[in-house]
Amino acid sequence: MSQVLTLQSRDGQAVEETWRQFVPSAKLHQVDPRTFEFDWTSIALDDFSLVRYELAASVQSAIEPSDEIMACRVAVRDGWVRTPTRELNARQPWLSIDGPTTARWNGRAQVRAFVFARDHAERFARKVTGDDRLVLKMTDASPRAAALAEQWERTFQHVSSSLLSMAATGFSEPLVEAELRRHALRTTLAVFPTTFLDALDRAAQHQAAPRTVRRAIAHIEQHAREPITVDDIAAAVSISTRGLQYAFKRALDLTPTEYLRRVRLDGAHAELKADVAASVTDIARRWGFAGPSKFARYYRQAYGRNPRDTVRMG
Structure with a gap:
């Protein structure tokens, strides 16, 4: 079940302490207390958190995730985002997996982020690609294209509004929550250059016996009311997600999702x-x-x- 946290404060330490619940390496520097104003909302599921907050301040922040993967956007008129090797486009979302990322802004900023447990994200990536040795690493912190950056923004708004709407009514449905978490992670891994995309580009599995499809169908029909994903179905029949998709298309002219x-x-x-x-x-x-x-x-x-x-x- 999702856990929602809301907080309003004029205390800079409160921001840092709150952020550290999700990314323990988070730090704030050079905070101007005269302009500081903070309005935070976050939603936490297993292995995944969604954060959005508005901060009125002149401030510099830094993160260096180790057990987390964070995709973030700082929407601000006057600001910058940097890695140790280069400055990023502050108007687009960015990814932080390996090494530090620093952001600086003046005035009011809207911050939104997906935070994934790294081990969960790697399990997902290995299932999808069929590469059991895949280690998620970032090859660039910036989105692969402007259109993909916009897609990430749309995904964030959809996942955020859906989870908040469910929380507001006191409704919890693990199946829906799992699909929203999966959607957020798959979009993030598709938008930013990582070793996940490199693994997908390598030779895919192209053979699957019809028996595999029949076993997958039986698993779907038995567990359809549970929060299963295509990755779970593929794992249950010992095939990669990509191989399962190919097998279904070939045998039924349908995707496993369909x-x-x-x-x-x-x-x-x-x-x-x-x-x-x-x-x-x-x-x-x-x-x-x-x-x-x-x-x-x-x-x-x-x-x-x-x-x-x-x-x-x-």
Whole structure:
């Protein structure tokens, strides 16, 4: 279940202490107490945290993650971001895995960041690539392209709004939370140049017996209501994620994600037909659909009518 932390303060030490809960190496320097004002919100899941805060100050910050991977954006008019080797584009997000990163700004800044446990991120990367020896390292702190930087921003807004909306209602759904965490990590690893992308570029696994697909289907149907991902399915049948995707496309002309969605839609459909007093939103969430509008769109594509029509008609 997610843990939400909110804090408002005019104390510079409070910012540093709060940041250190997520990145123990975080430090603040040259803080001007006359202008200091701090408004923090964070959401913590297992192996993943989302941080966003607004800080009015003239300040310099530094981090040097060791057990974490952090992707961050400091939105400010007057500021800079630097690694030991070069200055980064302060208008774009940046990645910190190896070595220190320093940021300096004057005035009001909006900071947003994904923080991943490094061992979790490496397990994910190894499953996706099929490389059991992969060590995540950064080859550049900047996004590979401006369009990808924008994609990271959109992903942050989506994951942030979804998790905060769930927390505000007191609702917790591990399946949805796991998908949002996976989305944040996959986007981050796709946006920034790392050894993950190098591993994907190497020779992929191109052979899989139909038996592998059948075993994957059985695993999906048995665990569809649990927070499983494509990586989990691939691990369960002893194949890389990329190999599983190729095998499904070849055998079924579907991706594993599409097949998992079909199974979950079928489960939701059966519940809607059986319970005339059902809450469409609750059933959708139980089957892993975070947003009612997206669930309704997939449902119409599959069954030719809205979910509420199924409740009324049975």
